[in-house]
Amino acid sequence: MKNFNYNIPTKVLFGRGKVNEVGKEAKRYGDKVLLVYGKGSVKKSGLFDVVVESLKKSGIHIYKLPNIDPNPRIDSVYAGAELCRKMGINLIIAMGGGSVIDCSKAIAAQANYYGDVWQDLYVEQKLNTLTSALPVASILTLAATGSEMNGNSVISNMHTNQKLAIGHDLLRPVFSILDPEYTFTVNQYHTAAGVVDILSHLFEQYFTPDQEGYLQNRLMEAMMKTVIEYGPIAYNELDDYEARANLMWTSSLALNGMVTYGKVSTDWATHGMEHELSAFYDITHGVGLGILTPYWMKYVLSEENVHRFVEYGKNVWNLDGENNMEIANKAINKTREFFSSLGIPSTLKEVGIDESKLDKMAEQATMFGALGSMKKLYKEDVLAIYKMAL
Amino acid sequence: MKNFNYNIPTKVLFGRGKVNEVGKEAKRYGDKVLLVYGKGSVKKSGLFDVVVESLKKSGIHIYKLPNIDPNPRIDSVYAGAELCRKMGINLIIAMGGGSVIDCSKAIAAQANYYGDVWQDLYVEQKLNTLTSALPVASILTLAATGSEMNGNSVISNMHTNQKLAIGHDLLRPVFSILDPEYTFTVNQYHTAAGVVDILSHLFEQYFTPDQEGYLQNRLMEAMMKTVIEYGPIAYNELDDYEARANLMWTSSLALNGMVTYGKVSTDWATHGMEHELSAFYDITHGVGLGILTPYWMKYVLSEENVHRFVEYGKNVWNLDGENNMEIANKAINKTREFFSSLGIPSTLKEVGIDESKLDKMAEQATMFGALGSMKKLYKEDVLAIYKMAL
Numbered sequence A, B: 001m002k003n004f005n006y007n008i009p010t011k012v013l014f015g016r017g018k019v020n021e022v023g024k025e026a027k028r029y030g031d032k033v034l035l036v037y038g039k040g041s042v043k044k045s046g047l048f049d050v051v052v053e054s055l056k057k058s059g060i061h062i063y064k065l066p067n068i069d070p071n072p073r074i075d076s077v078y079a080g081a082e083l084c085r086k087m088g089i090n091l092i093i094a095m096g097g098g099s100v101i102d103c104s105k106a107i108a109a110q111a112n113y114y115g116d117v118w119q120d121l122y123v124e125q126k127l128n129t130l131t132s133a134l135p136v137a138s139i140l141t142l143a144a145t146g147s148e149m150n151g152n153s154v155i156s157n158m159h160t161n162q163k164l165a166i167g168h169d170l171l172r173p174v175f176s177i178l179d180p181e182y183t184f185t186v187n188q189y190h191t192a193a194g195v196v197d198i199l200s201h202l203f204e205q206y207f208t209p210d211q212e213g214y215l216q217n218r219l220m221e222a223m224m225k226t227v228i229e230y231g232p233i234a235y236n237e238l239d240d241y242e243a244r245a246n247l248m249w250t251s252s253l254a255l256n257g258m259v260t261y262g263k264v265s266t267d268w269a270t271h272g273m274e275h276e277l278s279a280f281y282d283i284t285h286g287v288g289l290g291i292l293t294p295y296w297m298k299y300v301l302s303e304e305n306v307h308r309f310v311e312y313g314k315n316v317w318n319l320d321g322e323n324n325m326e327i328a329n330k331a332i333n334k335t336r337e338f339f340s341s342l343g344i345p346s347t348l349k350e351v352g353i354d355e356s357k358l359d360k361m362a363e364q365a366t367m368f369g370a371l372g373s374m375k376k377l378y379k380e381d382v383l384a385i386y387k388m389a390l
Helices: A019-025 A048-058 A074-087 A098-112 A117-123 A190-204 A212-235 A240-256 A269-281 A285-300 A308-317 A324-341 A355-365 A381-390 B017-028 B047-057 B073-087 B098-111 B117-125 B188-206 B214-236 B241-254 B271-279 B283-301 B306-317 B324-341 B357-364 B379-389
Strands: A004-006 A011-014 A032-036 A061-063 A091-096 A134-141 A152-159 A163-169 A175-178 B004-008 B011-012 B032-036 B061-065 B091-096 B136-140 B154-157 B162-167 B174-176
Touching: A011 A019, A011 A240, A019 A091, A019 A134, A019 B162, A019 B188, A032 A048, A032 A074, A032 A098, A048 A061, A048 B357, A061 B017, A061 B154, A074 A098, A074 A117, A091 A098, A098 A117, A098 A134, A098 A152, A098 A355, A098 B379, A117 A152, A117 A163, A117 B047, A117 B073, A152 A269, A163 A269, A175 B379, A190 A212, A190 A240, A190 A269, A190 A285, A212 A240, A212 A308, A212 A324, A212 B241, A240 B162, A269 A285, A269 A355, A269 A381, A269 B306, A285 A324, A308 A324, A355 A381, A381 B154, B011 B017, B011 B241, B017 B047, B017 B091, B017 B136, B017 B174, B032 B047, B032 B073, B032 B098, B047 B061, B047 B091, B061 B073, B073 B098, B073 B117, B073 B154, B091 B098, B098 B117, B098 B136, B098 B154, B117 B154, B162 B271, B174 B241, B188 B214, B188 B271, B188 B283, B214 B241, B214 B324, B271 B283, B271 B357, B271 B379, B283 B306, B283 B324, B283 B379, B357 B379
Parallel strands: A011 A175, A032 A061, A032 A091, A091 A134, A134 A175, B011 B174, B032 B061, B032 B091, B091 B136, B136 B174
Antiparallel strands: A004 B011, A011 B004, A152 A163, B154 B162
16 A cells, blocks of 8 residues: 545535525635636535525625536636635635536636646646645535545636646535435536546546555445446435435545545546547547546556456456456446446447547547556547547 | 435545555545554564555654554543643544554544543444544555444443443544555454455344335445455465455445345344453454354344345355355355354354353343344343354
8 A cells, every 4th residue: 555644524414404504604714705607506506595594694795707618618717716826715615516616726826826727737737836825615516526535626728728637625615514315406417527527537546557556446346336226216205315315425525535545546438538529529438438438447457457447347347257367357347337227328429439539539538648557548549539439 | 325424535545555555545534643543463573664664754742652452442432532631632642453543543532521521422322412523544454344344333341340331423534545465464363354354244234124225236236245255365475465455445335324225124142142251351352253153143044134145145156046044054054154254253162251151141142132133032032042152
């Protein structure tokens, strides 16, 4: 096991009615809050009114930044940071899914920053230049990205066709409120995309070439089983509380760092490849991951790493077979079947992506070097996987 | 899933050489540290010198409270609290296993307390009367109790033959240093007892009559598998780093609250029964648990809860069988065999306990009411289990 410093200070208020506590929690940070949210689903669901009422009860002044995009843009970040500085905001509360939370973290970073976070942090990855940030909290309405408990933020720049990520402990939410009932209104399509996203986060941390991390790998199998158990239930019964609760809590634990602390490596190649799809075509992140993941598995599978796929097949899918390669291939097929059962397309063509930009996307996906650890993926490898997925 | 507030702020520094960072971490809390430790094994292992050097380098004044007993006594708590008040201690650092950490937490509670923590907190459980405590940190030398990441403390009172527990978030260590190399010197006997203790913590939270907690139960199975994989390796090869590291990190995650948040109930009957054994006979906690656990399983197993034992048998031991009762019984036998493979006795007689005090112990084990949730255990039930174990 590799050395690590475990540090997950985010407080989580989980369950029915917890939103009513937002005012009391927020008050610890001051009396000026910036509410960040999307295109209005939080108003339709009634969440917005509950939050505003609780904040007002605690004597908090509310400022608003609505209309955050599903792939949040750097332009929203600049606008939010400007507002924070002008109004002297004490706490940013993101209401929504990963996009809104990621955007809020970027705003929190930019608000007190001397330079341009896009260039310095997202492009050049000079993470140690960030020495302070406004506190961020979140009220989650979509189980998927795990952003509610980690310091990660993914931002898109449509001017440069780039979608880039950072991770910084200063950007971990100080508290997050997770009420599964507010995910009942997530439709089948986005429920499916969320389920794929959670599984993909687990795959990216699970499929690694090293032998260490026994405990971590078993914990991830436990989470995969949970998603496989409850994903279809939530998909078919959008207001099943137990299913929504298990998905929501799994999404947080899957990407708060816990399952990676102590592991020697992670992969993240599939996310790297997918980010280009949504940067160029603005498709739903989870759908892109669902298309690519089984092709990635087939492409990287080898005699050297087959044992990892065998563990996955046996422990997650209860598979058996004549030999390791057979079990591994069965496990990959199971993965595709599971995604298909949730209505996730299995080709890029189905989401309107043709050959025209594959080369450019493969180029950009590998601009910082090869992707992945199970197998190093260079531009030609990424292109080959994109072509398999056509 | 039940509502919960997740709050695990303990920072964990895990791995080789991390002890050298104790001075830097401690300095955040002030410059007067009370070092609490046992009968000298920390001196033999060299840990003591490393800690003292690091603290001195950071300009910290060191006060000492040695000779803490394996089942820590309330008398040590009073002595430590007195020292803290007299010297103006800023931080208590426990060096050792669960006993030393539990004792340090009790000292931290007593130091600023207006009354007697034994009577008010341990006996009467008036937990809300504790409104502040000195910060506690730990340097762990035995993987077992999980005390390094939670707010639990078990203290014995040899005057009254009582061993009682409390849990309070104010007593969670502010940081804990876990270097698996410092557990290499734990002998086979105590390694085995620690392995049983970790498994028992998982059983106490896993075996519950409710149907909810799918994710939590899968996470606990992942931890059980890890203990079953690495327990025998550490037992047979005391200095196997990977085995010690997996056991150590599992012991922390198994009892920091994570796997219980969201579950409707827990059991803890076996711990309740064992506490009397060590209160009356001062035997090793993990050994007492190892003797009692399979008898407890047999006693509580019923048609109503057999599915929980089937999950355990299938998911942890890969068992199958003609019917549920067969799988359940196989799983219980596997548990006993596993303990026996680590040299854990299977009867009370083997550790010098005869019939003479069973009635008195059963009386005391149930003095606050029935134990457990899988099956409510009244005095007669506890006595029956003790007798099975003779």
